[in-house]
Amino acid sequence: MEAIWTQLEAWEFNTNDEDHRLTHKFSPNRPVPQEHIHELGVLTWKLDVDEWEKNTLLETIKMDRGYKYSVVTVCHKEMEDFEEKVKGFFQELLHSQEEIRLILDGNGYWDIRDYDGKWIRFHITKGDMIVLPPGMFHRFTLDENHYIKATQPLLALLLFTDVSYRTQHRAESESAASGLYVLIVWILVQERIRGQSAE
Numbered sequence: 001m002e003a004i005w006t007q008l009e010a011w012e013f014n015t016n017d018e019d020h021r022l023t024h025k026f027s028p029n030r031p032v033p034q035e036h037i038h039e040l041g042v043l044t045w046k047l048d049v050d051e052w053e054k055n056t057l058l059e060t061i062k063m064d065r066g067y068k069y070s071v072v073t074v075c076h077k078e079m080e081d082f083e084e085k086v087k088g089f090f091q092e093l094l095h096s097q098e099e100i101r102l103i104l105d106g107n108g109y110w111d112i113r114d115y116d117g118k119w120i121r122f123h124i125t126k127g128d129m130i131v132l133p134p135g136m137f138h139r140f141t142l143d144e145n146h147y148i149k150a151t152q153p154l155l156a157l158l159l160f161t162d163v164s165y166r167t168q169h170r171a172e173s174e175s176a177a178s179g180l181y182v183l184i185v186w187i188l189v190q191e192r193i194r195g196q197s198a199e
């Protein structure tokens, strides 16, 4: 099924100490072309969600990709531990399943890692349906309106593995370190053998 970009705006995320619910744009802004977001594997559709349960396109997407749904609302009124939850959503993760959200109301930001590890942020609004591919580092936050209502489609057969960016990079550096250790041991052994044959 062809992805349809509508008015989704993306830009390079400016990492600083400000609240993550602010835009975090550079000055001047560094926009990211939609083609690049597609290249990274993100799919989007714009749907009419006023009667979302009757939307035939949504039904087609649901059947096509094997989803089932739950509806999640993130706002002060619906959550006792609102601030903690929002902080939790902003933890970077990847998982073995694609991530899908259909925004029924409100707004938010998704941040995704580019090939070089830089964050790209895009704004999602009512009617946006977003699919992030499996294995993509991402995080989510509300915007300054502090409210979003979304369907949380899940694959019927769910095998969910969350991995944080730091964990993966630590595993990579540990693996590199252990490779280096093996190389040093091999060189020392070779030196020893050479030394013994010379005696």
Ligand SMILES: [Fe+2]
Residues within 6 Å of the ligand: 093, 095, 099, 138
């Ligand atoms: Fe996720």
